[in-house]
Amino acid sequence: MSLGNKLAADLPFLRRYARALTGSQEAGDALVRSLLETAVADVQVRTSLEGGRVALYRAFNAIWTSAVADRVKAADGAGFHEAAAQAQLGKITPLSRQALLLTTLEDFSPAQAGEILGRSTGEVEELVREAIAEIDRQTMASVLIIEDEPLISMQLEELVRSLGHDITGTAATRTQAQSLAQQALPGLVLADIQLADGSSGLDAVDDIKALGDVPVIFITAYPERLLTGCCQEPTYLITKPFTEASVRAAIGQALFFGSGRPVD
Incomplete structure (x- = not known):
């Protein structure tokens, strides 16, 4: 298989990691593009990517580390803007x-x-x-679950509660989700893509975001469809079947950035 084909298969998931790392689709996708541009210009980097998925993420980590170093350097020269700069640095995802x-x-x-x-x-x-x-x-959040499969909805509800968060409600359709959000705007949304009445979880989330800035995690069996980097897409994605560990990590990262400004 050619390097191009290998990268095409792995890039959607690298975008998922980059978006979660930065708290932003735009920033995460930009870092992935930067890696690809570096690979085109540098034969050594391109050759290193032949090592497979681990090598791809290792090369991306070098791009990320460089971006963080630039941000730290900018903060060091912030002058009277230092407090704001340091606050922004506090939103850089730590190594842990x-x-x-x-x-x-x-x-x-x-x-x-x-x-x-x-x-x-x-x-x-x-x-x-x-x-x-x-x-x-982390501070406890009120969570709205948008999921049309009753068993999965119950599993998510139990998992979210076990992590110490509250449930504001569960919805199986866009209309139900909108109604629940109007009654009480949640602090976090977990949303499936395809809903019971043929409506879209993406549209349901757009309705909710019109009410307020709420972090959202999408749960889907086909994450690569929403990781193309070609249009407006979710920042946080969990793959079905999910694990407690992946849900915990995604919730933790989404709340880490919350509604604050992500790293550009």
Whole structure:
């Protein structure tokens, strides 16, 4: 298989990671484009990508690390804007969260995540423990679940409650979701894409966002369809069948950024 074909298969999921890492579709997709542009211009980088999915994410990590370094340098020269700059730096995903996203959302082993981050397996495992502990300390959120499969809806409700959050309601259609959000705007939305009456979870979320700025996590069996980088797409995506670890990581990251300004 050619390098181009290999990258085409893996890029949607790299976009998923990049968006979760930055809290923004625009910023995450821009970093992925930067990696591809670097690969086109640099034969050494392009050759390194022949190493497969781990090599791709490792190369992306170098781009991300460089972007963070630039942001730190800008903050160092912030002058009287220092407080604002430091606040923005506080929204850069820490290494512990990177390790958690890699081992849950992207399903890498601790050893593979260590290769990507340049850390030992033991260090990655400790970083993951730190991230989980930090997420467990996060402020409780009120969560609206939009899911038309009753069993999945119940599983999500139990999982969300076990993580310490409240449920504002569950909806199986766009109309139900809109009604619930009008009664009480949630602090977080978990939404399926295809709903019971043929309506779209994407449209339901647009209705809710018209009421207020709410972080949203989409849950779908076909994430690659919403990770093309070609149009307005979700920032946070979980693949069905989901795991508790992936839901925990996605919720933690979505609430980490919340409605604040993401890293550009």
